[in-house]
Amino acid sequence: MMSPEDYMLPCLNKKLFGLECMGCGMQRSIALILNGDLLSAFYMFPAIYSLMALVIVIFINYFVNFKHAFKIIVILAIMNAMLILGNFIFKTFFNFN
Numbered sequence: 001m002m003s004p005e006d007y008m009l010p011c012l013n014k015k016l017f018g019l020e021c022m023g024c025g026m027q028r029s030i031a032l033i034l035n036g037d038l039l040s041a042f043y044m045f046p047a048i049y050s051l052m053a054l055v056i057v058i059f060i061n062y063f064v065n066f067k068h069a070f071k072i073i074v075i076l077a078i079m080n081a082m083l084i085l086g087n088f089i090f091k092t093f094f095n096f097n
Helices: 012-017 028-034 039-044 048-063 069-091
Strands: none
Touching: 028 039, 028 048, 039 048, 048 069
């Protein structure tokens, strides 16, 4: 039986240069969420839950405009950028494996 990991795209940045990109771990994190392993999903890609919140807010705002949607979207986008960049820096320079 095939698992979801069999259908995942490889990271071209990691294959070509040997370095993980800023999105490395996102596919595996989504697969872990679908399997119910929420904590491991966070450890794999820390921005996964804030990205989900951002997508949900944008989706809801598309259909129902609410008062502070723009501020919420900007705050979530900045938070996601900081989490993704921080995770990338940590995995690239401070990974002690």
